[in-house]
Amino acid sequence: MVTVNDKILEVRANKFRRLCGIENENAIDFEKLLRSLDVLTYFRPLDGEFSGMALKTKNSNFMLINTNNSPGRQHFTIGHELYHLFIQEGFSFQMCNAGKFDKKNREEYNADIFSSYFLMPEAGIIKQIPEEELAWGGEISLATIISLEQYFGVSRTAMLIRLDKIGLLRGDYSQYRVDIKKSAVEHGYSTVLYDTPKDTTPYVVGNYGSKAKELFDKDKISESHYHSLMFDIGIDVDDPKIDEDGKEI
Numbered sequence: 001m002v003t004v005n006d007k008i009l010e011v012r013a014n015k016f017r018r019l020c021g022i023e024n025e026n027a028i029d030f031e032k033l034l035r036s037l038d039v040l041t042y043f044r045p046l047d048g049e050f051s052g053m054a055l056k057t058k059n060s061n062f063m064l065i066n067t068n069n070s071p072g073r074q075h076f077t078i079g080h081e082l083y084h085l086f087i088q089e090g091f092s093f094q095m096c097n098a099g100k101f102d103k104k105n106r107e108e109y110n111a112d113i114f115s116s117y118f119l120m121p122e123a124g125i126i127k128q129i130p131e132e133e134l135a136w137g138g139e140i141s142l143a144t145i146i147s148l149e150q151y152f153g154v155s156r157t158a159m160l161i162r163l164d165k166i167g168l169l170r171g172d173y174s175q176y177r178v179d180i181k182k183s184a185v186e187h188g189y190s191t192v193l194y195d196t197p198k199d200t201t202p203y204v205v206g207n208y209g210s211k212a213k214e215l216f217d218k219d220k221i222s223e224s225h226y227h228s229l230m231f232d233i234g235i236d237v238d239d240p241k242i243d244e245d246g247k248e249i
Helices: 006-019 030-036 071-087 106-119 122-128 142-152 156-166 180-186 208-217 223-231
Strands: 039-044 052-056 061-066 093-096 203-205
Touching: 006 071, 006 106, 030 071, 030 203, 039 071, 052 071, 061 071, 071 093, 071 106, 071 156, 093 106, 106 156, 122 142, 122 156, 142 156, 142 180
Parallel strands: 039 061
Antiparallel strands: 039 203, 052 061, 052 093
């Protein structure tokens, strides 16, 4: 068995991007990616510090994402869980607190490193940085950092860690860790990426509803069980609140 290190994780992250049809300079459409990989993903609020969960069975992959976290952290958690589901050997189940980069738990650390490489590939980052900031004596500006985190859909902390890993941050950059929302607004961006979503209504990406309906139609589950399964994802089959054209009322 190969001993996995950061460089191998970077190679695997870039390879996984290619397998997913995502160029290294492109940001990720997370919902589209999850659908293309057929990962049944349940977004809902979770108590405690858990950012998510991954479950792998013989026939399916499942992911749970905590919507009490900001979209930036949710995105990083998705990348983290993808490592468990598609890269880690012999994986079955894990509750996760992504973004800690804790070397005491090797696979959780590997998942964080993989997510960092997968969401923020070096080639894509370099392409977004002005040449004068890449030149000898140059320095990555706060404006560029904010632009990068907005483009790749990640938190300030995740972007700073990635830039430091690449070697693009020179000197002390602790000042960039404070007043994050304020600095984003001052540069013309909204704070959506950094805020806990106001609407944390559970929702599903994938064919959860179709599978439940199929089981009901084949008499594998009762009508009450079917209704219960759908209600778990915030859908009341008796009152779906949609019109005859399939639009929400």
